[in-house]
Amino acid sequence: MTNKRNSFRILADKLSGKVFLTFAVIACSLILLILAGLSFKSYPLLKHVSLFKVIGSSIWAPADGKFGLLPFILSTFLITILATVFAVPVCLLASTYIVEYASNTVRNLIMPVVDILAGIPSVIFGIWGVLVLVPFVSFLGKTFNIATEGYSILAAALVLAVMVFPVLINIFTEVLRTVPNDLRDSALSLGATKWETISKVIYRKAAAGLFAAVILGFSRALGETIAVLMVVGNSPLIPKSIFGMGYPIPALIANNYGEMMSIPMYDAALMTAALILFIIILLFNAAGRLVLIKLEKN
Amino acid sequence: MNTRRKITSTFFETLMKLSAFLIVAVLLYILGTILYKGIPSLSWEMISQKPSAGFYMGGGGGILNAIVGSIYLAGGASLFALFFSLPLVIYINNYAKKNGKFVQVIRLIMDVLYGIPSIVYGTFGFVIMLALGWTVSLLAGIITVGIFVFPILVRSMDEVLRTVPPEVNQAAYSLGATRLETSVFVSLRQAMPGILAGFLLSFGRAIGDAASVLFTAGFTDNIPTSLTQPAATLPLSIFFQLGSPFEEVRNRAYAAAVVLTVIILIISILSRLVMKHFSKYIIK
Numbered sequence: 001m002t003n004k005r006n007s008f009r010i011l012a013d014k015l016s017g018k019v020f021l022t023f024a025v026i027a028c029s030l031i032l033l034i035l036a037g038l039s040f041k042s043y044p045l046l047k048h049v050s051l052f053k054v055i056g057s058s059i060w061a062p063a064d065g066k067f068g069l070l071p072f073i074l075s076t077f078l079i080t081i082l083a084t085v086f087a088v089p090v091c092l093l094a095s096t097y098i099v100e101y102a103s104n105t106v107r108n109l110i111m112p113v114v115d116i117l118a119g120i121p122s123v124i125f126g127i128w129g130v131l132v133l134v135p136f137v138s139f140l141g142k143t144f145n146i147a148t149e150g151y152s153i154l155a156a157a158l159v160l161a162v163m164v165f166p167v168l169i170n171i172f173t174e175v176l177r178t179v180p181n182d183l184r185d186s187a188l189s190l191g192a193t194k195w196e197t198i199s200k201v202i203y204r205k206a207a208a209g210l211f212a213a214v215i216l217g218f219s220r221a222l223g224e225t226i227a228v229l230m231v232v233g234n235s236p237l238i239p240k241s242i243f244g245m246g247y248p249i250p251a252l253i254a255n256n257y258g259e260m261m262s263i264p265m266y267d268a269a270l271m272t273a274a275l276i277l278f279i280i281i282l283l284f285n286a287a288g289r290l291v292l293i294k295l296e297k298n
Numbered sequence: 299m300n301t302r303r304k305i306t307s308t309f310f311e312t313l314m315k316l317s318a319f320l321i322v323a324v325l326l327y328i329l330g331t332i333l334y335k336g337i338p339s340l341s342w343e344m345i346s347q348k349p350s351a352g353f354y355m356g357g358g359g360g361i362l363n364a365i366v367g368s369i370y371l372a373g374g375a376s377l378f379a380l381f382f383s384l385p386l387v388i389y390i391n392n393y394a395k396k397n398g399k400f401v402q403v404i405r406l407i408m409d410v411l412y413g414i415p416s417i418v419y420g421t422f423g424f425v426i427m428l429a430l431g432w433t434v435s436l437l438a439g440i441i442t443v444g445i446f447v448f449p450i451l452v453r454s455m456d457e458v459l460r461t462v463p464p465e466v467n468q469a470a471y472s473l474g475a476t477r478l479e480t481s482v483f484v485s486l487r488q489a490m491p492g493i494l495a496g497f498l499l500s501f502g503r504a505i506g507d508a509a510s511v512l513f514t515a516g517f518t519d520n521i522p523t524s525l526t527q528p529a530a531t532l533p534l535s536i537f538f539q540l541g542s543p544f545e546e547v548r549n550r551a552y553a554a555a556v557v558l559t560v561i562i563l564i565i566s567i568l569s570r571l572v573m574k575h576f577s578k579y580i581i582k
Contacts, residue, residue, distance in 0.1 A: 013476035020389035027386050027452075028407045030445070034418065037425040090317045097314035110318055112570070117325050119499075119562050121506025123533040127540070127555050128328045131335065162324055169321070195307035216413065223415020225509035226537065250417040250509065257424075257513050274421040278414065285413035289406055 031282070038275040045268035054272055060236040067269035069276065071238045075153065075246035076277070078239055079228065080221045082157035087164050088214055095172035096198055118166035126230035129159040134231055141243055148243035151233035156246060159231055160221045168217040171292075175209030176202065178295070212291035219284035223277060225250035249277045329559065336556035339549040345557060349519045354539070356546040361554050364535035366521045371439050371511065371529055372504035376451070376497055378444030383451045384493075388481045391459040392467065405456070411449040416510035419446040424513035437525040439515025446510045447500035454499055458492025459485060466581055491576035498569035502562055508533035532558045 045054070045067065057068030098107055137158075138150035179202050187197040203210065233245025234255060253270050260267040343360050350359035390401045423442025432438050462485055470480040486493070508531070516528030517538070532554060539551035 009476050009479070013478045016478040016481075017389075017393050020385040020393055023382060023385040024389050024404055027382060027448070028404055030411060030448075031407060034414075034422045037422055037429075038418075041425055090320060093310075093314040093317035094321050097311075097318045101311065101314065102318070106318075110322065113322050113325050116563070116566055117321070119502050119506070119566055120325075120328065121508070121533055121558060121562065123506075123508055123536050124328065124332060124555055124559055127335075127536070127552065128331050130540075131331055132327070162328075165321055165324070193303050193307035195310045196303065198310075219413055220415075223417055225415065225417045226533065230537075230540075250415065253417055253421060254509055254512055271421065271425070274418055278418045281414060281418070282410060285410045286406070288413075289409045293402070293406065 034278060035275075038271055038278060041271035042268055042275050045265050045272055048265075051272075054269075055276070058238050062263050062266050062269065065265060067265065067272070069249070069269075069273055071236055072247055072249045072252050072273065073276070075232070075239055076222060076248040076250075078242070079153055079156045079160060079232070079246060079248055080218060082153065082242065083160035083164060083221050084214065084218050086157060086161035087168055087217065090161075091165055091168035091172055091217075092210070095169050095176060096202075098169070099173050099176040100194070100198060100202070114166045114169050117162075118170075122163070122224065122226040123230075125159055125163055126227035129155060129227060129231040133158045137243065146241070146243050149233060149245065151231055151245055152243050153232065153239055153246040154242045156228045156232040156248070157242070159227050160224055163224055163227060164217045164221050167220045168213055171213035171216060172210060175206050175213060175292075175295075178209070179205050208291055209295050212288045212295075215284055215288035215291075219281045219288065222281050222284070223250055225254050229254055249273050253277075332552065332555050332559055335549075336552035336554075339553040340556055341553075344550065344553055348521065353519070354542055354544075354547055356544045361532070361535050361550075361557070363519055363521050364530040364532045364554070365557065367436075367515070367518075367529035368505050368532040370436060370522065371443060371515060371531060372501045374436070374440035375443035375447055375504045376501045378440055379448040379451045379500055380493075380497060382444075383448055383455060387452055387455045387459055388485065390456065391462075392477055392481045392485055408449050408452045408456070412453055414449075416446050416507045417512075419443075420510040420513050423510065427514055434514060434516030434528045435526045436515065436522045436529040439511045439529060439531075440525075442514045443504045443507065443510050446507065447504050450503055451496050451500045454496030455489065455493055458489045458496070462488045463581070488580055491573050491580065494572045494576065495569040498565050498572065502565040502569075505531075505565075506533060506558065506562055508537060532561075 049067070054067060054069050055073060056070060057066070058070040059066045059068040060071060094110075098110055102110065133155045134150040134152075136150075137152050137155045138148055140146070140154075141148035141150070183201050183205060184197055187201045188194070192200070228248055229251035232248065232251060234247050234251055235245035236247050236252075237245075239246045253274055256266070256270060260270050341360075343358065345360055345365060346362060347358075347360035348363045349361070350357045353359045386404070390404055394401045419442060423438065423445065426441070427434075427438045466484060466488060467480055470484045475483070511531050511534065515531060515534075517530050517534055518528045519530070520527075522529045536551045536554045536558065539547050539554065542548055542551075
């Protein structure tokens with residue numbers, strides 16, 4: 001009797017191992033599935049026009065069958081780079097404060113704020129952008145005599161900068177915490193000021209991890225959709241200035257899903273755009289994560 | 299020379315304090331803007347009724363369709379993701395070789411998936427939907443959002459299971475428990491607060507995301523009664539109302555934003571309480 005029960009327990013254990021492994025393999029093949037699905041749907045367009053032509057052309061006229069993605073790709077990168085430039089210094093300084101200076105009380109006050117910020121839906125950021133940042137940009141335009149509608153690349157970059165705060169701060173603080181205390185103590189005991197210790201010892205020691213954090217923040221910003229769509233103006237031309245309108249890839253996809261079935265090739269063009277976005281983000285993400293994994297090992 | 303070095307140090311310390319303050323201030327500014335604009339238009343009618351026929355022209359009714367739709371969708375998606383992530387997380391923590399190559403690869407892939415934006419999951423869900431010959435529906439939305447929150451759930455559960463002390467599992471093994479028994483009766487109990495918090499986190503993400511449901515869940519003024527019907531969601535409802543030329547409708551969008559924000563804040567507080575309350579029962 002006990003033998004029978006035990007053999008059942010062992011069988012259940014072995015079987016569960018196989019089943020769980022299957023789940024793990026399915027989950028991991030998700031990347032390939034997405035890649036395959038999007039490629040399959042982009043194929044009708046890429047069969048006629050080469051990928052390089054789609055990326056390199058700046059003419060977007062779906063009704064005439066012209067699907068140049070260059071303006072969208074440029075918009076995406078311009079907005080994201082600008083957002084990263086805004087966000088990184090603020091987040092690095094704030095993270096340094098949290099790790100190096102803040103008392104436990106202050107830390108326990110700021111980290112939940114970061115968590116809440118991370119949980120706020122994109123559309124809420126979008127409303128804030130429309131109500132606050134768009135008027136702010138048109139105010140800047142008026143002050144410096146630059147023609148702008150307010151809905152602009154700058155407004156999008158500002159919203160996006162705020163949205164990547166949590167990603168950056170979470171990884172920055174994690175990386176800064178891994179710097180051993182011995183290094184701090186040695187620098188301070190040699191007579192370095194706190195800032196000299198931070199800038200010459202801690203930042204240098206943590207450089208690779210901080211860089212990985214920037215890459216991951218950047219790739220998070222690349223894919224943001226609704227908030228950016230609401231403030232960027234959505235004009236499919238090559239952006240001329242940061243006060244002008246832009247049209248990043250995620251906004252393009254989200255804006256046109258309704259019509260894409262009615263014009264031939266339109267859906268394939270949008271799928272190509274999604275595929276390009278996916279591949280770019282995949283590469284950035286993998287690079288950032290690999291750096292972090294390597295650091296963890298050392 | 300020394301004073302200059304000291305001044306530099308103080309200067310940067312101040313700058314750091316300002317940066318940290320800025321982050322808190324921005325959150326308050328966002329919440330303040332939403333509450334200030336939304337609260338005047340908030341009413342009981344808004345959260346207790348479906349839209350009337352002329353709702354988007356300024357007519358009566360509310361956003362109950364979107365509130366219920368969002369809760370169905372987020373709940374379904376989180377359960378869907380839980381069903382797939384639990385076996386995976388148990389596998390890499392209790393079955394596979396600890397920190398072996400395979401486990402590292404899985405963790406890397408999950409981290410990469412975590413960084414994929416919801417719009418890509420939305421398009422992918424749309425591709426699946428077309429391949430299966432489905433139309434926009436609650437079920438298609440649940441699957442799409444479920445795939446989107448899956449890596450979020452995996453990460454938060456894995457983080458907790460990793461911190462279960464190895465002695466706890468070893469004690470179970472030495473008493474003759476199999477891996478499955480140890481996983482179900484020991485590891486999962488240890489990780490329960492983390493699992494609940496992870497579930498709430500993914501629920502919050504699912505309820506707030508618009509880009510992933512755009513193509514798959516559709517939009518309707520009715521409350522879905524089956525999985526095959528389309529479902530409205532709060533973010534999309536807000537987004538559509540904001541696009542209206544009528545000021546009344548736009549004001550209602552701000553009020554709907556207050557509803558969404560309050561839901562998100564409640565979930566965030568709830569997950570903190572859950573963590574605190576259930577941590578009592580954990581062996582450390």
